[in-house]
Amino acid sequence: MDRYIYDESNGLWYELQGEHYLPCLTLLPEEEKPIGLWGQRHLQYIREHKRLFYVNLLTSGKLNSYLADINEQAEKLFFRLVRQFAEKEGVTEELKNTDQMAWIGAMNNMRSRAREIVYTDIIYA
DSSP states (O other), rough: OSEEETTTTTEEEEEETTTTEEEEEOOOOOOOOOHHHHHHHHHHHHHOOHHHHHHHHHHHHHHHHHHHHHHHHHHHHHHHHHHHHHHHHHHHHHHHHHHHHHHHHHHHHHHHHHHHHIIIIIITT
């Protein structure tokens, strides 16, 4: 028996494995983009809670670009929210120079609120 055979009806190559021919399947090469913290957290979420969606992205070769896009959206939303909170609440560089502890407390509070909004709207949606 031949080690490899080609099936013209479906355009696939098959390899002999023991007594059976199995299709020679490979994943498409995926564009490598950096995935940050937000993308990693979303990846963990879809692996655990949206298994079919995760497998579809993985097998189509679009997982990395999808996660990079999610990461970019989450970062933009996070920084925009923190900036808007700071403007609305009057947390400025002047406060930072006069009362550093109050500025740190206010910034931590705003970052925490922005983080929760990003989790709710993007990461765990």
